[in-house]
Amino acid sequence: MMGMSPSFASTQAWTISRRSLAERWQLFAGAFLSVTLGVALVQSSLLLLISAALYEPPAGLSAADRMEFTDSTAAVVSMLGIILGIATFLAGFIISSTFAFTVAQRRRDLALLRLVGAGRGQVRRLLLGEAVLLGTLGAAVGVPLGLVVMAAQTWLLRRMGFVPDGFRGEWREWILAGSFGTGIVLAVAGAMVAARRAARVRPLEALRETGDAARVMTVTRWLAGLLFFGGALALIIVAPHGGPDGGAAMAMNVPLPAAIAAAALSPLVVPLLGCLLPTGSGVAGVLARANLWDARRRSASVAAPLIVLVALVVGTAGAGQTFTTSGIDELRRQTHADLVVGTTGPPATAIAAVPGVATASTESSLPVTYTTGHGEDAETETGSALVIDPAAYALAHSAGSSLTSLSGHAVAAGPSGDVPAHGTVKIELPGLKLGSLPIVAAAPTTMSGGADLLLPPGVAPASLLESAPTRSFVTLRPGADLPTTRAALAKIGTVSTTDAWLTADAKARTKTSDKIMLVIMGLGGLYALIGVVNSIVIGAAARRREFAEARITGLTRTQVVRSALLESAAVTVAGLVLGAVAAAGAYWAAVASTAAVTGHGTLSVPWPLVGAVCLVALLVTGATSLITSWSATRRPPITLLAARE
Amino acid sequence: MTRADAAVTLRGVSRVYGRGAAAVRAVDDVTIEFPRGGWTAVMGPSGSGKSTLLHCAAGLERVDAGQVLLGGTDLTAARDRELTALRRTRIGFVFQSFNLIGSLTAAQNVALPLRLAGRRPRGSEVRDTLAAVGLADRVRHRPRELSGGQQQRVAIARAMVTRPDVLFADEPTGALDSSAAHVVLDLMRQMADAGQAIVMVTHDPVAAARADAVIFLRDGRVVDRLAGAGPREVADRLAGWEARR
Incomplete structure (x- = not known):
């Protein structure tokens, strides 16, 4: 047939x-x-x-x-x-x-x-x-x-x-x-x-x-929306149980499913949000509001990439910043020292000899390759080890009695949490194979991580330590004169207050994660933004006739363009709000995870970034709408309408 | 019973929109035959269900009750695949708004149904069909380069190129001025005289008067029938039915 x-x-x-x-x-x-x-x-x-x-x-x-x-x-x-x-x-x-x-x-x-x-x-x-x-x-x-x-x-x-x-x-x-x-x-x-x-x-x-x-709301759309909403919700619920690394990874991943869910369900929400906006009572405003409702499909197409942009950039960056801030706060609470002295190689007894110094925890950092597990389960990783004095370290970092057993030919799992607290670990320092050592203790895991392994003195040869970056956390005797002690310490190395050191350390850390965000998000965000422009241009291409009809009805070209602008502003704001909702999912997971790990829920929103994203989104959609609607209304309306007959 | 010379037969066809108290019977138990080799015009006040009747007869609209037969084929039982095949081979459509594909030339528009049926059009086939509607010199023009009347004639050529059993026309002159409409109606008259079955919905008494028969619809029912009437008579009859609302 x-x-x-x-x-x-x-x-x-x-x-x-x-x-x-x-x-x-x-x-x-x-x-x-x-x-x-x-x-x-x-x-x-x-x-x-x-x-x-x-x-x-x-x-x-x-x-x-x-x-x-x-x-x-x-x-x-x-x-x-x-x-x-x-x-x-x-x-x-x-x-x-x-x-x-x-x-x-x-x-x-x-x-x-x-x-x-x-x-x-x-x-x-x-x-x-x-x-x-x-x-x-x-x-x-x-x-x-x-x-x-x-x-x-x-x-x-x-x-x-x-x-x-x-x-x-x-x-x-x-x-x-x-x-x-x-x-x-x-x-x-x-x-x-x-x-x-x-x-x-x-x-x-x-x-x-x-x-x-x-x-517009097809079965596929409903299914995708609900499925990914469920996925985002699952991540949010599970994140607090994932420990510092798992929690951060899950929280930072919330924006992806949340954005898809928000984009899929956006035709339900965009017109409603649009109607709440004060688009004015003029004829342009009335037309814009009517179009928002009538052209849900078009609005959804413009809003979708915007939602992804906001969720991805603001959500991921904010969740990342929250974990960083939470890590710093935790360190602040845990570190008990007045000054930090930075040196190359351990300063031996020089610091303890300074009058006014009560205790000093000297920590030298070495790169290390370590292998955990045996046979097929063996896993080799590269990380960092701190050579410490266990007693002084426990005092300076609230490690309590957890490190008392660390001495001789043994190691402790560091605060990174990447090394198990029991068993043995095969260690290789630069140019020196230490062989298998027992793990006899474990420092409490911290949000911000840190060294993978803690080594007692004597394990690493002095020749290696000579060039190792070293910091000493110094506590002063009661009644010691701070400026005098500080001046004396300054002869040994660079001195800063603990607070200043933690802040500087945190800044260095944030700088790295900010840079990573920039590399990851920069091009991705640009791509999403081009997706937005794309949708507006495609939408406007089909609107010549609609614009012409509005003008034949008596609207001026300016009124038509203004109405298109209002509509695009409303859709943009709706997209930003929905993206913010998806980002908020990530924040929720981040707050719950930091509370679970450190006992203190932290939220750190990157407001300048939020502002920049909103501004860029509004500017780009506004400019695109202006240009496309202006060019779509260039020809006199009658030529367009007559051409169709 | 179906007479052998019926192109399309409707038996007790109903089409209801909406449910419960809001239900509207757009077509209400209509039984009618459109003869082979005859031109039937369907008229009625707006909202009388004439477009719905046409869509049901052409298999474009599902019916809620009754049966639609195209020759011996039951459209109401046909699946989408069969309906598609019928649209390619045995049914032609012409609409008020031409509905040509803007990116294709006149010849390509006309060749489209043949190509969709998997046939490579013979060189003369498309040209002859366009020549038959008086557009031999517009073969390579795109719709926007043609006048409304010319576009409608391309649409008719497209509908006719498969030599369909029935041509369905929904207000074919509705968007045309009177002289362009005249040319189109002359064309349809010629086709009917040559034995083409045509079912046309119109509100224009001049167009309806060119048909062999006019049926009048009101509230989804066939209420009247005229044959061989002039425009004046058709207009009076239509006005009569409109006044009785």
Whole structure:
């Protein structure tokens, strides 16, 4: 009955694909851009990750430097792993939401095809054919663009000291196949749901723009929304039970499912939030409010990437900052010392000899490679060890009696919590294999981590300690004169008050995590922002006629543009609010986790970042709406309306 | 019973919108035959259910009760796949708003149903069909380069290229000025004379008067029927039914 030869049908699908590409270029330019940038970002992150994982330390490094190098490479690899994950998530999200939107915008065209005899399969094949075409084209431009992005990311990593100057991302032949695969798979996957839905609609319903065609909250949307909401909720509930590292990881991951849930359910909320906004009682305001309700699909498409942007940047950064702050607060509560003296190598008895000094805990930091477990379970990691005086350390760091048994040829698990409190550990210091040592004690785990291992004096040779960065936490005798003691200590090393030292240490820490945020979020945020612009441009392309009708009705061009601006401002604010809700999920998890680990719930919101994100979002959406609506109303309305007849 | 010369038969067809107290019977137990080789116009006050009747007859709208037969094929029992195949081969549509695909030329628009059916159009097939609607010289034009009347004639050519059993037309002259409408109606008259079955919904008595028969709908029911009447008579009859609301 169908009598359709597949080859002709697909030839036809391709003809229409190419034709419609040429005709509705704004739609396809948007989809193409989303694929291109997604491919570039994923490719660059993947190449950098592989280059870092395979990076060999330059020849001629000392053993200590070699260990430091391995440690920092491991950190860069895991950071690049996160970047790759976020890049892939963003690419998938932005591409699928852009494709879904372009398909929704073309319902009428597709219904027409159905009306003149296109089968459901043909509509589906047409849309998937387009996706393959756009995926291929996007990858073709995305691959060279990816090299530019990689140069930028490498520059960022190098500039911030994450990688040495010699590091460069290397091109691999197979990445061509990988990137084209990524582009095509993401595009097809993004178009799949939209294509199925478009093919299901009966020709008449789509022509009338009622019923299924106009329904925004589809079953898929509800399912995705509720599923990811559940996922976010599960993370929030489990995070406090995950310990310092697990809790932080879970809290920082809340924004991803929360953002998807908020974006999926946004058509329910955006118009409502929009109506609450004071858009004015003028005719432009009335029109803007009506449009918000009527064009829920369009509003949702603009809001979705915004929600992801806010959730990701503000949520992740805020959760990270909360954990950092909580770690510092905890250290402040735990550290009992008046001054901190920084030296290279242990100052031996010099500090204790200073009049006015009661006790001093001297701690020298060494890079270490350690292996825990046996046989197949053996795990080797690179980290840091502190050479300490157990009694003085316990006094200075509220370690109580936990370290009393640490002496002789043994080690204690450090505050990082990465080493188990029992058993043995195989230790290698720079240029020196210590062999297996028993773990006889464990310092309390802290939020901010720290050394992996604590070594008693005598385990590490003096020759190694000579060049080790060392700090001494000094407590003064009651009645000792602070300035005099301080002056005397200043002859031994750099002196700071404990508070100042912790703050400076924290600043250095935050700086690193801020830098990581910048590297991770910078390009990702930019990509999400381009997704927002994309949706506005695609939406405006279809609004020429609507604008023309409004002007024929008697609105001036300024009123039409002002109404479009108001509408975009309302959608932006709604997107920001929903993104903030998703970010709040991460904050909730962070507060609960810090309370569980340290006993004190902490919340630290990066207000300047929040302000900057809101400002940039409002500026970008405002400027885009202004430009697109202004250019869409350039021609006199009558020429546009008459042309349709 | 179905006569052999009926192109489309409706038997006790009803279509209800909404539920309970808010339910509206857009088509209420209509039994009617549209003859093969005849042009039937469907008229009625607005809201009388004439568009719904057309959509039901063409298999575009589900019916709540009754049966729609296209020749011997039961549309009410047909699945989407069969309906799609019917739209390609045995049913043609023309709408008030032309509904051409803007990115395709006139010839490509006309060739579309053939291509969707998996047929490569013969070189002359599309040109001849366009020539038959008087647009032999507009083959490569895109819809926006054509006047409204010309666009509607391309739409008719697109509907006719598959030589359908029935052509359904929903207000085909509704968006046209009177001279463009005249050309389109002449074209449809020619087609009907050549044996094409046409079912047309219109509110224009001039258009309806060109048909072989006019049926009048009110509140979803067929209330009257005229054959061979002039525009004046059709207009009077329509006014009569409108006044009785």
